[in-house]
Amino acid sequence: xxxxxxxxxxxxxxxxxxxxxxxxxxxxxxxxxxxxxxxxxxxxxxxxxxxxxxxxxxxxxxxxxxxxxxxxxxxxxxxxxxxxxxxxxxxxxxxxxxxxxxxxxxxxxxx
Amino acid sequence: xxxxxxxxxxxxxxxxxxxxxxxxxxxxxxxxxxxxxxxxxxxxxxxxxxxxxxxxxxxxxxxxxxxxxxxxxxxxxxxxxxxxxxxxxxxxxxxxxxxxxxxxxxxxxxx
DNA sequence: CAGTAATACCTCGCGTATCGAGGTATAGGG
DNA sequence: CCCTATACCTCGATACGCGAGGTATTACTG
Numbered sequence: 049x050x051x052x053x054x055x056x057x058x059x060x061x062x063x064x065x066x067x068x069x070x071x072x073x074x075x076x077x078x079x080x081x082x083x084x085x086x087x088x089x090x091x092x093x094x095x096x097x098x099x100x101x102x103x104x105x106x107x108x109x110x111x112x113x114x115x116x117x118x119x120x121x122x123x124x125x126x127x128x129x130x131x132x133x134x135x136x137x138x139x140x141x142x143x144x145x146x147x148x149x150x151x152x153x154x155x156x157x158x159x
Numbered sequence: 160x161x162x163x164x165x166x167x168x169x170x171x172x173x174x175x176x177x178x179x180x181x182x183x184x185x186x187x188x189x190x191x192x193x194x195x196x197x198x199x200x201x202x203x204x205x206x207x208x209x210x211x212x213x214x215x216x217x218x219x220x221x222x223x224x225x226x227x228x229x230x231x232x233x234x235x236x237x238x239x240x241x242x243x244x245x246x247x248x249x250x251x252x253x254x255x256x257x258x259x260x261x262x263x264x265x266x267x268x269x270x
Numbered sequence: 271c272a273g274t275a276a277t278a279c280c281t282c283g284c285g286t287a288t289c290g291a292g293g294t295a296t297a298g299g300g
Numbered sequence: 301c302c303c304t305a306t307a308c309c310t311c312g313a314t315a316c317g318c319g320a321g322g323t324a325t326t327a328c329t330g
Contacts, residue, residue: 153177232324
């Protein structure tokens with residue numbers, strides 16, 4: 049089961065940075081890690097994954113390091129200091145937004 | 160403060176349908192209701208609001224009723240049966256996805 | 271009474287996002 | 301020898317967010 053596409057945006061960025069805050073990982077690995085750490089609630093296709101990683105790198109939040117393992121090329125990504133700062137910010141954004149949505153779902157007459 | 164734009168999508172649909180599940184409301188009213196029921200975490204601009212309402216109506220989830228109050232035209236929206244069904248579905252989607260994200264934020268090594 | 275805010279609706283267009291589909295290449299098992 | 305898994309990538313259609321602009325009425329304020 050895949051998430052309703054319209055609910056997906058921006059979340060991949062959050063999840064990628066969160067995973068890379070723990071340790072460096074490569075693209076293919078990240079895709080499977082997102083699937084498992086979200087309890088199979090979210091899958092990020094490769095058509096989303098790689099463009100997002102490139103964007104995050106261009107913005108200076110990730111640093112890429114290429115290396116070859118078993119004849120296959122892997123691109124390992126790690127968080128920069130700016131990336132860590134950005135992760136903190138969008139994590140707070142996420143908590144505020146998801147908290148707001150949950151409040152609205154409980155009681156639309158709130159406040 | 161406004162939500163980071165990339166985290167916003169699809170949420171407006173969920174919040175609009177949720178509010179209209181309680182009672183019929185008009186566009187301008189819905190915008191302010193979203194702001195207050197989400198504890199000021201989320202604002203939906205008019206450039207988003209009206210196109211979304213038209214889309215939801217076109218899909219048969221909302222029914223529109225125009226009327227004039229104090230010389231101003233209001234378009235009241237109410238949920239159809241299909242809209243109620245759809246709300247149930249995207250509410251479940253939301254819980255699954257936000258639960259998945261929260262799990263990943265807690266422990267990226269999960270599973 | 272002029273000016274501005276508030277109410278209430280709407281569209282256009284830029285930039286950006288999603289994501290399936292396709293492409294390349296290697297390693298390994300049946 | 302082919303198929304699957306690994307591992308990277310791009311392209312193009314579609315869709316979305318959202319600021320900016322447009323119209324029109326009522327209500328407040330100096």
